[in-house]
Amino acid sequence: MKDITTNPIERLQSDMAEFAKERNWEQFHNPKNLVMALSGEVGELAELFQWLTPEQAENFPAEKRQALEHELADVQLYLLRIADRCGVDLIAACDEKIAHNRAKYPVDKCYGSTKKYTEL
Missing domain, CATH: 1.10.287.1080 (MazG-like)
Structure with a gap:
């Protein structure tokens, strides 16, 4: 341990x-x-x-x-x-995924919406 x-x-x-x-x-x-x-x-x-x-x-x-x-x-x-x-370095993978999602779901396009990124 x-x-x-x-x-x-x-x-x-x-x-x-x-x-x-x-x-x-x-x-x-x-x-x-x-x-x-x-x-x-x-x-x-x-x-x-x-x-x-x-x-x-x-x-x-x-x-x-x-x-x-x-x-x-x-x-x-x-x-x-x-x-x-x-x-897999799970922390690094999570950090990368959060950055990816930030780009995919920009606040100005998705704020308060449940739409998928392809529908924004």
């Missing part, structure tokens, strides 16, 4: 790699399998919100808060594991 002063993304990726190695799960943690697992976890996250009204979703029920935290953590951890296994 890395020192806790390390980059939190790298620390989590290291912790996940160690967790898998200790259990001999690396053989199962190929990108395809990890994406399938991530998809399942996203489904579990969606299930928590499935029948909530928009107002209830904004004020998520306190009695389900721990379940929400666990599902969000599952999604994040699988995403980090996929990035690690694929050699």
